[in-house]
Amino acid sequence: xxxxxxxxxxxxIEIFMYGLLCIFKKKKYSINLIVSTDGSxxxxxxxxxxxxxxxxxxxxxxxxxVPEFLDLPDSKLGYNQSHREILREKIxxxxxxxxxxHYYKDYHSDHRVLSRLVTxxxxxxFPILYCETMMGINFNPNFYFDISEFFLEKKKxxxxxxxxxxxxxxxxxxxxxxxxxxxxxAKIGSYAEAYYFxxxxxxxNINKILPNNIEIKKFDIDESYGFL
Ligand SMILES: [Zn+2]
Numbered sequence: 001x002x003x004x005x006x007x008x009x010x011x012x013i014e015i016f017m018y019g020l021l022c023i024f025k026k027k028k029y030s031i032n033l034i035v036s037t038d039g040s041x042x043x044x045x046x047x048x049x050x051x052x053x054x055x056x057x058x059x060x061x062x063x064x065x066v067p068e069f070l071d072l073p074d075s076k077l078g079y080n081q082s083h084r085e086i087l088r089e090k091i092x093x094x095x096x097x098x099x100x101x102h103y104y105k106d107y108h109s110d111h112r113v114l115s116r117l118v119t120x121x122x123x124x125x126f127p128i129l130y131c132e133t134m135m136g137i138n139f140n141p142n143f144y145f146d147i148s149e150f151f152l153e154k155k156k157x158x159x160x161x162x163x164x165x166x167x168x169x170x171x172x173x174x175x176x177x178x179x180x181x182x183x184x185x186a187k188i189g190s191y192a193e194a195y196y197f198x199x200x201x202x203x204x205n206i207n208k209i210l211p212n213n214i215e216i217k218k219f220d221i222d223e224s225y226g227f228l
Contacts, residue, residue: 001029001209004096004126006087006118008077008110010039010053013067014060014157015169016131017100019147019177019193021064022154023211032094033067036087036114041074043164050074052163060160063153077113087114088121096126098209103130103196105138127203129210130196132176141194144180146213148190151177185217185226 003024007013013021013033025031039053046052054069061067070086077083091099101118102111115130122128133139147154154177155170177191184192192214197206217226 001027001098002032002094002096003029004032004034004091004094004099006034006036006091006099006101006114008036008102008108008114009042009074010035010057011042011060011158011161011164011166011169012102012111014154014161015173016102017193018064018154018157019150019191020100020145020195020211022147022150023145023213025064027211031065032096033061033065034070034090035067036070036072037074037077037110038069038071039074043161046163049163053161056161056163060157063157075108075110077110077117079113079116083113084117084121087117091118091121091126098206099126099128100131100195101128103133103139106133107137108134124201124203127197127206127209129206130198132180132194135172136176136179136194139194139196141180141196143195143197143210144184144192144214145195145211146181146184146186146190146215147177147193148181148186151191182227184214185219185228186214188227 005017038050040050102115104115158169159166180194181190181192
């Protein structure tokens with residue numbers, strides 16, 4: 001099985017998709033990673049920020065795969081033919097069984113544009129799983145994955161992005177992934193990543209591709225059992 005994760009900026013895959021990708025990696029699926037923009041406008045401003053962020057990203061993602069960098073301009077992703085074709089060529093070359101990318105109602109214009117470009121390009125060829133938005137706003141997930149086993153590694157991956165003051169993103173991941181876990185009535189101290197899958201022809205059901213590792217915990221049965 002071949003999985004392709006496409007992030008808008010260096011560090012997006014780590015913050016929003018890392019736990020699920022670790023689950024796929026453990027299942028020995030092939031993992032492909034694309035970072036779309038050069039990240040030249042993020043966090044602290046350095047002369048050579050784009051190069052620094054590339055090095056940070058390669059270190060951060062080393063457990064999963066070597067990422068490919070498309071070097072599109074940060075904060076200027078557009079619905080134009082040139083950006084669409086660069087993405088299309090790369091996606092077709094990889095030809096994945098599943099794409100994971102941003103949701104089209106996310107906070108950052110690059111996330112929104114990337115999501116729509118990838119959705120258009122994928123058409124009826126590739127199913128897409130959309131990752132969480134920033135702080136879950138405008139996002140109503142229909143898939144949850146228990147990433148507790150990998151949460152420490154996820155935090156370490158994010159912390160490689162020294163140029164971005166990364167502890168704020170570790171805190172963000174802690175908040176979001178704890179909250180999503182609590183929504184599944186999992187124990188306090190566990191973590192989940194949430195995703196949205198919108199079925200479209202011929203991808204009406206992708207359950208065979210996805211791990212099914214969330215247990216249903218009944219409410220108020222045993223205090224040691226779940227969150228409530
Ligand atoms: Zn981003």
